Amino acid sequence: MTMVQRATAPGRSRKRAGRRGRILALAGVLASLLAGPAAAEGFDWKRYDGQTINLVLTNHPWSNAIRDMAQQFTDKTGIKLRIEILNEDPQRARLNTLLQAKSADIDVYVSLKIREGAVYNKAGWYADIAPMLKDPAQTAPEFRIEDFGAGLIRNETFGGRLTGLPINVEGPLFYWHKDIFAKCNVAVPEYLEDILDAARKIKACDPAINAWAARGVRNAVPYPMAAFVFNSGGGFKSVDGTKPGLCRPESVAGLTLYTDLLKDYGPVGATNHSFPQVVELLGQGKVAMTHESSNEFSNIMKYPGREDDLGVKLLPKGRASGVSQPIGFGWGLSISEYSRRKGPSWTFLQWATSPEVQAVLVDRGVAPSRNSVFAGEGMRAWASQKPVRREWVDAVSEISRRGTGDYASPTDRVPETREIIGRAAQEVVLGQKTPQQAACDADAALLKLQ
Amino acid sequence: MSTIASPAVTAAPDRMRRGQHKISFSWMVWPAVAFVVLMMVFPLVYAAWISLQDASLGTEPRFVGFENYLNLASDPEFLNAFRVTWVLYGVALALQLALGTWLGIVLNGVKVARHLVRTIAITPFMMPPVVVGMMAIVLLDPSVGIVNWLIGTVGVPPLLWLASPHWVLLSVALVDTWQWAPFVGLIVLGGLQSLPASVFEAAEVDGVIGWRRFVYVTLPLLGPTLLTAAVLRSVDLLRFFDLVFIATRGGPGNASTTMNMYAYQQGFEFSRFGHASAAMLTLSAVVLCTVMVFARLRRSLSY
Numbered sequence: 001m002t003m004v005q006r007a008t009a010p011g012r013s014r015k016r017a018g019r020r021g022r023i024l025a026l027a028g029v030l031a032s033l034l035a036g037p038a039a040a041e042g043f044d045w046k047r048y049d050g051q052t053i054n055l056v057l058t059n060h061p062w063s064n065a066i067r068d069m070a071q072q073f074t075d076k077t078g079i080k081l082r083i084e085i086l087n088e089d090p091q092r093a094r095l096n097t098l099l100q101a102k103s104a105d106i107d108v109y110v111s112l113k114i115r116e117g118a119v120y121n122k123a124g125w126y127a128d129i130a131p132m133l134k135d136p137a138q139t140a141p142e143f144r145i146e147d148f149g150a151g152l153i154r155n156e157t158f159g160g161r162l163t164g165l166p167i168n169v170e171g172p173l174f175y176w177h178k179d180i181f182a183k184c185n186v187a188v189p190e191y192l193e194d195i196l197d198a199a200r201k202i203k204a205c206d207p208a209i210n211a212w213a214a215r216g217v218r219n220a221v222p223y224p225m226a227a228f229v230f231n232s233g234g235g236f237k238s239v240d241g242t243k244p245g246l247c248r249p250e251s252v253a254g255l256t257l258y259t260d261l262l263k264d265y266g267p268v269g270a271t272n273h274s275f276p277q278v279v280e281l282l283g284q285g286k287v288a289m290t291h292e293s294s295n296e297f298s299n300i301m302k303y304p305g306r307e308d309d310l311g312v313k314l315l316p317k318g319r320a321s322g323v324s325q326p327i328g329f330g331w332g333l334s335i336s337e338y339s340r341r342k343g344p345s346w347t348f349l350q351w352a353t354s355p356e357v358q359a360v361l362v363d364r365g366v367a368p369s370r371n372s373v374f375a376g377e378g379m380r381a382w383a384s385q386k387p388v389r390r391e392w393v394d395a396v397s398e399i400s401r402r403g404t405g406d407y408a409s410p411t412d413r414v415p416e417t418r419e420i421i422g423r424a425a426q427e428v429v430l431g432q433k434t435p436q437q438a439a440c441d442a443d444a445a446l447l448k449l450q
Numbered sequence: 451m452s453t454i455a456s457p458a459v460t461a462a463p464d465r466m467r468r469g470q471h472k473i474s475f476s477w478m479v480w481p482a483v484a485f486v487v488l489m490m491v492f493p494l495v496y497a498a499w500i501s502l503q504d505a506s507l508g509t510e511p512r513f514v515g516f517e518n519y520l521n522l523a524s525d526p527e528f529l530n531a532f533r534v535t536w537v538l539y540g541v542a543l544a545l546q547l548a549l550g551t552w553l554g555i556v557l558n559g560v561k562v563a564r565h566l567v568r569t570i571a572i573t574p575f576m577m578p579p580v581v582v583g584m585m586a587i588v589l590l591d592p593s594v595g596i597v598n599w600l601i602g603t604v605g606v607p608p609l610l611w612l613a614s615p616h617w618v619l620l621s622v623a624l625v626d627t628w629q630w631a632p633f634v635g636l637i638v639l640g641g642l643q644s645l646p647a648s649v650f651e652a653a654e655v656d657g658v659i660g661w662r663r664f665v666y667v668t669l670p671l672l673g674p675t676l677l678t679a680a681v682l683r684s685v686d687l688l689r690f691f692d693l694v695f696i697a698t699r700g701g702p703g704n705a706s707t708t709m710n711m712y713a714y715q716q717g718f719e720f721s722r723f724g725h726a727s728a729a730m731l732t733l734s735a736v737v738l739c740t741v742m743v744f745a746r747l748r749r750s751l752s753y
Contacts, residue, residue: 271702
């Protein structure tokens with residue numbers, strides 16, 4: 001019985017399977033006939049196979065990582081990348097030269113929307129990527145724009161035009177050497193005002209160590225100094241938001257604290273220092289504290305021992321003001337309006353901001369702009385390996401939630417505001433003016449930009 | 451301008467010959483004219499046109515006449531850049547002419563391994579400015595620079611070098627002199643080798659030797675050569691940019707912001723193209739006037 005059953009059952013099932021197969025095949029043919037045009041328009045990563053696009057990027061951990069991964073993109077899409085990585089200023093100069101001439105030589109570039117976004121948008125340099133985003137033939141089904149931080153997408157949007165995709169989240173963080181603090185028996189600053197006290201104690205404990213280091217170069221100063229001004233209760237605008245506000249007493253307090261630290265506890269020649277020098281000094285263990293970019297985390301951790309003896313968190317809030325306002329924003333990846341290869345460029349943007357790529361970039365110290373990657377298993381596993389990584393993830397996560405990129409006086413001419421505010425700080429550090437004088441003179445100059 | 455005429459042309463009337471000559475001449479000169487117009491005249495005229503406009507990124511250009519030039523004249527930043535440019539120019543040119551002359555004389559006297567010594571001596575000015583700028587940072591940074599470390603080993607306190615508003619120009623001038631004095635030395639060497647030996651022999655017979663021979667014989671004879679070197683260095687020094695851009699960013703404060711650096715910031719960082727063009731054309735005029743002064747001096751010395 002069993003044997004017969006065994007003998008007959010497969011035969012029947014084969015017949016049934018044959019019938020089912022013919023029905024399915026017929027259905028398939030019908031479906032393909034009915035849905036033929038839609039299938040032809042479906043997204044295909046190889047659609048632009050053989051094309052080459054030109055990228056102009058800034059010297060940033062993200063750019064360097066993408067350069068290393070470029071072959072993966074070419075393998076997946078057939079599109080070749082010609083990547084040019086320049087320091088920020090030369091990159092801006094290059095964009096100015098080529099895009100002002102409406103050159104098609106640049107397809108994709110990065111820009112800092114909080115700094116130059118409004119002006120570049122006014123000049124018409126950004127292609128609107130919203131139409132491509134909505135086109136299922138151009139956009140991979142797994143690409144989810146809602147996965148990006150809402151604030152970051154807002155930064156990329158000008159007058160309803162989506163001018164790019166955020167590639168990271170960043171902002172300055174407070175780094176400190178736990179071993180130096182322990183050796184000198186100094187408590188980790190809980191409030192902003194405590195930093196000065198800690199610096200004083202560390203200098204008294206070990207004069208060979210610089211208690212503090214931070215950016216002192218003119219146009220680089222506002223980035224790390226802004227949170228000092230905000231946390232002191234001040235700002236870069238007047239209370240009603242219509243005029244410059246560096247001369248407000250609370251803002252002057254923030255300026256004073258930043259410049260006092262640099263002048264009295266910073267390294268010699270700090271007014272010529274930007275992030276490379278600060279990272280070098282912190283990495284070498286010659287500095288006890290700094291307020292430096294979250295982006296530099298991976299570079300700092302390359303120095304032996306730093307993963308074990310550094311702590312990192314947001315700049316402490318002001319004791320008197322009770323304010324904690326971190327600075328936070330992201331670089332944006334955009335397509336040039338003058339590009340003749342917008343299709344392959346958009347394909348690149350999707351790949352470069354995909355969860356898979358962002359998950360890899362975490363290892364290179366790039367904080368992801370996608371929420372799913374931030375909350376993902378990969379990030380958690382990476383962070384769990386060292387306490388300092390956990391601290392960094394918490395701090396950057398906080399930045400992405402509460403950070404602001406608005407630390408200029410009310411004007412579109414943001415680069416000039418950076419120069420003027422930075423110079424005010426330098427004048428104080430060099431002893432040329434008091435903080436009050438420098439701040440009020442800066443406000444007068446900033447007012448002319450409105 | 452003599453032409454070798456074919457027999458057919460010889461037989462033709464003079465008028466025809468002249469016409470043929472003119473046609474061939476005009477064809478020959480056209481590429482050069484086109485090159486000059488495209489590469490020099492057009493950009494210059496365009497820059498002049500932009501300098502008369504209120505042209506900034508993201509705004510429609512508006513004709514404002516000479517307003518940009520008037521703004522420059524009343525802008526304390528530009529006036530400071532003008533001063534910085536001339537101070538740097540004066541210090542660096544004096545150092546480079548003095549050291550270059552000395553180097554030229556030394557190289558002229560070298561008898562052993564002459565080619566090797568000369569090659570080593572001219573190496574600095576063959577280096578890219580970016581490399582020199584990075585070297586200046588590495589060497590002169592007050593905190594991480596090797597120079598302060600070296601002088602610290604003999605008990606000298608750290609100097610601020612590029613970070614001092616008072617010493618930054620001298621520091622920059624010294625770095626530039628290190629790079630370009632050998633260039634002046636090479637020109638002087640060429641000048642020395644072209645001087646007639648009989649003059650020096652006569653001087654020696656008359657008992658004019660050593661320092662006196664240098665002051666009263668060599669230096670006057672080298673006058674046109676030194677002026678040529680001065681013209682070449684003036685053009686570079688008045689347009690000083692790369693070293694300050696890399697090493698100081700025009701700081702501290704605005705202590706090393708040269709006119710070229712100022713124009714770069716206005717144009718490329720602040721996107722004020724009209725204002726930047728006016729600054730650049732003013733700088734061009736300064737360079738041109740300086741070169742003309744030296745050219746006139748050279749002519750007066752040559753006769």
